[in-house]
Amino acid sequence: MSKETEYPPHAVRLAEGFYAVAGDKLTHPWDASAYLFTGDEPVLVDCGSAEGYPALKRNLASLGVRPQDIRAVYATHGHWDHLSGFARLRAESGAKLYVHELDRRQVETGDPERTGAFLYGRPFPPAAADGLLREGDALPAGRYRLEVIHTPGHTPGSVSFLFDAAPGPVLIAGDALWGGYHPKVGSDLDDWQASLDKLLARRFELMTFGHLPPTLAYDAHAKVGEARRQLGTYMNPWFKPFHERFRY
Template sequence: MVFPYWEAKVKPFRVIGNLYFVGSYEGSSHMLDTGDGLILIDTGYPQTLYRLIENIRALGFDPYDIRHIVHSHGHYDHCGGTRALAELTGAKTYLGAPDRDYANGTLDLTWAKELGFCQYIEPFEPDVLLHDGDRLTVGNTTIDFVATPGHTPGTMSMFFDVTEDDITYRAGTFGGAGTNSLTRAFLEEYGLPLSYREDFLHSIEKVYDEPVEVFIGNHFWNNHAEEKIRRLGEKPNPFIVPGEWQSFLDGVRREAEELFRKDP
């Protein structure tokens, strides 16, 4: 962890094709240039929103071209900047339907307190509530949403094509891999069912066979991005790693099973 969060800078970069990293170390944000406006995946902490905007500009884009803001799930470190950014740009916001009450402030479940902030101060009402199998097509890009509940009930994994040097690759992100919200203490504190754990393991199996060649972490360390950016510009693109998706999910499954064994 890097403290304070807003000093956790990452120089923005093009990942592959029309996909860019514009987030911070503690909260990843990715951007897709669709040719018909920008899609942003997660906004990160409200404290790092200014950096997100600077990063988009640094890559030669205009933040006012953000038309759609899609979210992996309703936690503070993924949608903390959304309210302000949506007001600034007029972008449409998307969130897994079961996380709606996280984002709009009805439930105090955004993990803000656990992340060191007293409360979620910038609630928003999502424009579009996402369900399993939903699809968003904008310009040259189509995102397939797959419900992968567990980390939160509304966690959404996303899959889309990216093209580089005339070759198309499948990119994917697992919406919520942390087991932090699945400890018995956390679930009991908030009156949440222990069955979230079964949902989590089931979600891993549900997307395990997706043919992901470019794994996008929703935290910087998930896909070894720090090591890969040192090799940016090399061929093949260091972010193309067939099998990384499955080995990541294997690790997540192992960690979850160990937690559930030690903390039944």
């Protein structure tokens, strides 16, 4: 089976009431992962890009969820591939957006550099935040409560989420794990190292992150430890925008 068809284009159940609904294998090649928590008031963690929004709607529909059913989007951070689809979702649903204060301005202004939109050659539709995510917050998410962990490094306002599920404690790391590094998008290596150390001080058994296929990774704590050891060992100044092609 080819890489392009390795995963079927639909929602993927990760745990009871917890689904992967967006990502490069589910909605659009440029999309980051997004997750749905079902229940009386469904919520999303991230929502993917504007390019992938039609496929996100399709995947939600496969679970019997309409855009107008979504009550909130909790943003791991304010980047194009994670959040540029929100303006379209809000227009259909009235969903509320929650983001960390340190990424709020770029989301509300659509800053092309801080949102990483320049990497895709697309605009970031500005979106007003309805609330702010803070360290230690406990957010309702269907049958679960998500603990907010501030994990700056990829961006100043990056957050991760931790919750207890039947398979074991689950970490949604966002781009705190294996995210791209560039000063234009607000990356800071010292902050990133401290954030990974913070995560390693917590207990979790499974994880998913911003650019993982739609699955939960086991032996998660050891994998975060490996990422911590690798951080900063290789920086590529030739990283090219996704919408451009090189001739060689």
